[in-house]
Amino acid sequence: MADRLRLTDEVRLACQLRPEGKLRVRRLVLDETDMIMTSQLCSSAGTRSGESKRVAVFFSDIADFTALSERLSPYDVMYLLNRYFAQVGDIIEQNGGFIDKILGDGLMAIFGVDDQPDAPIRSVNAALQTLATVDRLKPFFASMYGINFDIRIGLNYGEAVIGTLGFAGHERLTAIGDVVNLASRIEAANKDAGTRLLISEALRDQIADQVEVADFVRVRLRGTGERTSLFEIIRLKPEIDAKLNAKGPRETIRHGGRNWVRAFAEDELQPHERRILDFEDYDIVVVRGSDSYCAFNNACPHLHLPLFERRSSAQVEKLKLPHMESTITGDLGLVCRWHQSCFDLFTGEIRQWAQLQQDGTAPGYEHTGDISKNREKLIVYPCRKQDGFVWIGLE
Secondary structure: OOOOOOOOOOOOOHHHOOOOOOOOOOOOOOOHHHHHHHHOOOOOOOOOOOEEEEEEEEEEEEOOHHHHHHOOOHHHHHHHHHHHHHHHHHHHHHOOEEEEEEEOOEEEEEEOOOOOOOHHHHHHHHHHHHHHHHHHHHHHHHHHHOOOOOEEEEEEEEEEEEEEEOOOOOOEEEEEOHHHHHHHHHHHHHHHHOOOEEEEHHHHHHHOOOEEEEEEEEEOOOOOOOOEEEEEEEEEOHHHHHHHOOOOOOOEEEEOOEEEEEEEEHHHOOOOOEEEEEOOOOEEEEEEOOOOEEEEEOOOOOOOOOOOOOOOHHHHHHOOOOOOOOEEOOOOEEEOOOOOOEEEOOOOOEEEOOOOOOOOOOOOOHHHOOOOOOOOOOOEEOEEEEOOEEEEEOO
């Protein structure tokens, strides 16, 4: 099995171990993102002949990656990279981009391959969302490996040749031209400028009225003979952010001293089914029982990890992934998938506390620390039916 998985000599399957002392075991495949990453399933881009297009080119690189990788084992280096790329890949695709290549710790993506008119601002939106995702990953990597993880991004806009390169069976869609080379050099300029995101003047001209610029720098990029203006972007303008990242308004009413948000029509959810509703700061899971509805925060109150993934069971089955979800009992209890505690979905109270290790940690999640004294209730929200709809009380 180890040979089939192509494991290196320093990696062993658990069944190959013959421990002679105490061991600490840490689970690395934590959720569906990790499962998709480790399943190594991917889709290929369509074949194209060469054509000239105006595109936005995205380059990212991990700061001080050489020093960082020297502190970690080869396995941990690959895990860290794949965890990061799995997150960024979703962001790139959600913004209409195409991942051209991954070279070591660097990533190149193209926006506008299919002539999307908003490709320039979509590329900036993807870059800002990537930085926000990295900021959320920092505590995870710090607790797992004791490292300070950060990235730098450079964006450019211009004409490139788009086409399929490679030999039979190994073709890939890519972009070629000065716009690509310049984007790579813009990314590298972040190091000297002390910035995280820089864009070219050509791209700035396309989106000047849609973004907020923190500052600009004049630099001589490698391979060029004159100074170039680069711009540091801090955020999209509020109206543009609302347009690109809108989650859709929900009707709200005031009743009984509480704000109620309309979730969905009663017949949209069948008995024993659930749905995840995304709000700005949190997600809410709604579960339908035989004659009632329950709603709760989609986060374990102890490990702060999602109780349910956004991917549906059908998507998980299509990707041939194992199911690893929290479970709903017949009497509307929730069994947390991370440490098997059971919560009452009406009150949030703990029905049955977790089976923890002697040091108070959950098996496989030792890096999250002692949770034995943190017996927080599950955050639940009242539900009511009115005019054929399900409403959730948020205050």
